[in-house]
Amino acid sequence: MSSFQNLPQVKVVPDFQTLVETPFKGNTNALCWERTLDGDFEEIVHQLVLEDDITEVSVKMLTSLKLTEKGNRAREIILQDLQLLTDFGAQPSFNLLKKYERDEELDFISTDVYSYHVDRSPIASDTFLCTYFGAASDILPNHQAQQSIFIPEVQERLKALYNGPGEGFEDFLKENFFDLHYEALPNAEPINLGNGHLWRLAIDQPFSEVLPCVHRAPQENGNYRLLLIC
Structure with missing residues (x-):
């Protein structure tokens, strides 16, 4: 049985075409093409050269x-x-990743990808x-997360940081992406996306009929990741 089958937030689909054609609706804001992949992806990690904390790997590279037979399958x-994804019209990026940049400028709100957040697009x-x-x-x-800007002590400190007219505060929050970040509520139960599955997550965009999917990057702890994202 699928490990994601009984989660109201997630709909499991059988193939790529269904993944891109299935509309989000109700409480469902994550679609998963669940797969067990046959191949040695670790071999690719060992052969690639990390040029920075995040290295975009081209098709040519x-x-x-x-590679061995298993590496070639991967x-x-x-x-x-x-x-x-390219044929679908997306612009996928394939990365060898050691770590993302941390945002340590503010001590009362986390605004890097290691914190729970949603993505936003004007289209x-x-x-x-x-x-x-x-x-x-x-x-x-979504019901297990609270938008950070509505936590009273965080909001108070953001208002102090803003220090401007009240009518501009909401724009200040959006311009600095503070409104995209969330805190997990007590007893929240995160869902790990696992390896090999291709996911489609709803984002904050003008035509969405569902809430955006709250997600976070994992702690790598010095280990590399192979990640496709767009």
Whole structure:
């Protein structure tokens, strides 16, 4: 049985076409093409050269690797996913990732991707992601999360930081992306997205009929990740 089948927030789909064609509705704001992938993705990690904390791996870089049969199967899966998303009209990025940049400027609100957050776009779009190797992201049911800007002590300190006319405060929150971040409520139960599954997450965009999916990047703890995202 699928490990995501009984989660009201998640709908499991059988293939890529269903993944991109199924509308979000009701409480469902995460779609999962659940897969068990056959291939050695760790071999690809070991052969790639990390140029920075996040290295975008081009198709040329990927195809130039000298791989074993299992490594080659993993590469074929990645290339196929990139092609499927590109043909769909998305702009996928395939990354070898050591860590994201931390935002340590403010001590009362976290605004990096390690905190729970939602994505936003001015146009109709969604977030697609797949972790082939390494720690995977978490999502959180919306009723188990609270928007950080509505936590009284956080809001008080944001108002002090803003220090301007009241009618501009909401714009200040959006311009600095404070309104995108969330805190997990007590007893919240995060859902780990696992390895190999291709996910489509609802975001904050003008035409969405559902709440955006609250998610966060995992702690890598010095380990590398292979991540496709767009």
